[in-house]
Amino acid sequence: MQFLRNAWYIVAWEDEISPDTLFPRTILSEPILFYRTPSGEIVALSDRCPHRFAPLHLGRLVGDMVQCGYHGLCFGPAGDCVKSPHGDGKIPHGAKVRRYPTVRRHKAVWMWAGDPDGADPNAIPDYSFLTEAHPNSMFTGYLPTACNYQLATDNIMDLTHADYIHVGSLDTRGAIARTKAQVREEGASVHCDWWLPGSHVIGVFKPNFPGGDIVDQWFEVSWTPPALMLLRAGATLPGRPREEGVNVSAVHLMTPETETTTHYFFGSVRYYQEDNAVLNQHIRAAVVAAFSTQDKPMLEAQQQSLGTTDLLSLRPVALLGDVGGFRVRHALQRLLETESQESARNTRGEFGFSGRV
Ligand code: FES
Ligand SMILES: [Fe+2]
Helix, strand or coil: CCCCCCCEEEEEEHHHCCCCCCEEEEECCEEEEEEECCCCCEEEEECCCCCCCCCHHHCEEECCEEECCCCCCEECCCCEEEECCCCCCCCCCCCECCEECEEEECCEEEEECCCHHHCCHHHCCCCCHHHHCCHHHEEEEEEEECCCHHHHHHHHHCHHHHHHHCCCCCCCCCHHHHCCCEEEEECCEEEEEEEEEEEECCCCCHHHCCCCCEEEEEEEEEEECCCEEEEEEEEECCCCCHHHCEEEEEEEEEEEEECCEEEEEEEEEECCCCCCHHHHHHHHHHHHHHHHHHHHHHHHHHHHHHCCCCCHHHCCCCCHHHHHHHHHHHHHHHHHHHHHHHHHHCCCCHHHCCCCC
């Protein structure tokens, strides 16, 4: 499977990569080693020593270098072998590993998977609401899921699934499936908005409306390549302005681990009762339960059902809620084709990679 290379991928929440730790994670089917230097910079290196291809994460950190645990070669943050304990200490020819640009942003670590010259951190969507939120109004999480990342993207772009999978938790009573979403493309992004006037209030908003269960609600998803989604949802009393209601903003960020497994990062900020730590814990537990016991098992079973067959090649039946997901798949396909053509034109090497690591 071809993955989009010239893109930023979220690879970890910042607190997953603690100081003095070698943190391995497979990204786009490539084993990568992450670690922090003493100055706090996060380094991403190919997790295969070029000597006998031992995983570098089985070695140890020495200052800002990682020392291979097998025969002791040391690699610096740029990926070059900077120290050899063998013979006269001469650095062996070709002793380097690929390094990947990284940046810390929005509580997360992001990795650029393509030509380092194109790694502009400003291309990462603005999720600064995660860092600006009251600590008792936000949470983040990570859920490894054994499905292709595009199935996980479809799941967020098509919220009609909530009417069925989350029937006991969100209590949407079929309202999303009955509603035609407004889908539009802006630049590289795809937006999918549902507007549900006079609908039954969903579970997480319900305590805010003690006077009745009927509200006007909205769910708005914005996709940015490769698989980054922002979901805004809210509810207000019927006919009243949105500003009078309650709302949440959430990220659903998918990074391919392999063709059939996905690193699913989620984060949510609540814009009501923002200092209520107990409510925050309660909502986090409910969200994690829904993702891990409802979405994840269905996505994994869907992957099992598909096997290695591409979903679109099976000519799937299309429903009203699929429009956003199809637009995303087509937008991604266009980007992949462009990248593939550029790569073919580029005589410098694989992925337009200049040879620097
Ligand atoms: S495998 Fe790393 S130094 Fe030998
Ligand atoms: Fe879901």
